[in-house]
Amino acid sequence: MPLNFSCTMCGRCCHGLRLPLGMAEARTWLREGGDVEIFCEAIPWPQEPPADDGVAQHKRKRSFPTASGTLPVRVTVSLLATFAGACPNLRSDMSCGIYERRPMACRIYPAEVNPFLSVDPLQKLCPPEAWETATVLQNDAGNWADETVADAVVRRRGADYSEADAKGRLCDLLGVTEAGLTNEGVVTHTPEPSQLLAALDVVLVEASNESFKPDWVLVSHRPNTLALLASAGANLLHAGDLADSGRRFIAFVEPGIYA
Numbered sequence: 001m002p003l004n005f006s007c008t009m010c011g012r013c014c015h016g017l018r019l020p021l022g023m024a025e026a027r028t029w030l031r032e033g034g035d036v037e038i039f040c041e042a043i044p045w046p047q048e049p050p051a052d053d054g055v056a057q058h059k060r061k062r063s064f065p066t067a068s069g070t071l072p073v074r075v076t077v078s079l080l081a082t083f084a085g086a087c088p089n090l091r092s093d094m095s096c097g098i099y100e101r102r103p104m105a106c107r108i109y110p111a112e113v114n115p116f117l118s119v120d121p122l123q124k125l126c127p128p129e130a131w132e133t134a135t136v137l138q139n140d141a142g143n144w145a146d147e148t149v150a151d152a153v154v155r156r157r158g159a160d161y162s163e164a165d166a167k168g169r170l171c172d173l174l175g176v177t178e179a180g181l182t183n184e185g186v187v188t189h190t191p192e193p194s195q196l197l198a199a200l201d202v203v204l205v206e207a208s209n210e211s212f213k214p215d216w217v218l219v220s221h222r223p224n225t226l227a228l229l230a231s232a233g234a235n236l237l238h239a240g241d242l243a244d245s246g247r248r249f250i251a252f253v254e255p256g257i258y259a
């Protein structure tokens with residue numbers, strides 16, 4: 001069955017957001033006075049998955065290779081514009097003040113970038129009437145019917161893949177080394193905006209083939225997880241010991257949904 005959707009301009013998705021940004025988008029957001037956080041999550045990667053394992057290959061493309069102690073891991077880094085209340089670009093009539101150059105994520109919502117996730121209206125902020133329309137969002141074949149959405153999904157996913165290594169270098173430059181575990185939670189880092197902007201300026205212009213620093217620390221709130229990873233030789237920290245105010249552990253309610 002196709003999934004129907006038509007935006008009601010309710011403005012809910014422009015409030016209290018964590019908005020995923022590409023690196024150039026993050027630089028623009030910071031230059032215009034916005035806040036950007038770095039979210040890090042890691043997955044143990046003791047061996048390469050089969051080439052036909054689509055989910056694992058998707059995770060691989062979004063991450064960079066490094067290590068925690070003697071455990072090989074891949075780390076996925078997300079840059080998120082964060083704001084409490086209304087987005088600084090939201091006008092009083094609920095229209096977007098930067099519509100023509102709004103971030104890709106704003107063009108996509110409520111569609112999904114991850115090709116292995118289906119849209120769940122119950123997990124979206126859109127009101128019920130937005131789904132009661134004849135306008136098709138996703139057709140029977142699973143394709144996005146709207147060209148703007150389809151194009152933005154391709155570009156956002158492409159940036160996730162092509163910028164994975166550069167985000168690793170960004171972390172190296174900023175001294176960011178703590179990550180949550182995929183399916184458990186993330187560690188958020190909030191460097192000074194000027195510091196993050198300077199690091200983005202470097203990684204956006206300088207390509208590098210250097211290996212990533214292998215000093216990642218895996219953070220979990222689950223004793224069983226910590227015990228398992230300790231036996232694999234990882235560097236570990238209990239989530240409760242992240243005392244530095246610039247870093248925070250956020251548990252997932254379910255993968256991709258933060259507590």
Ligand code: SF4
Binds near residue numbers: 097
């Ligand atoms: S940039 Fe525009 S579309 Fe995106 S959250 Fe802000 S107001 Fe909404």
Ligand code: SF4
Binds near residue numbers: 109
């Ligand atoms: S929450 Fe949904 S319906 Fe409301 S403005 Fe955002 S996309 Fe449109």
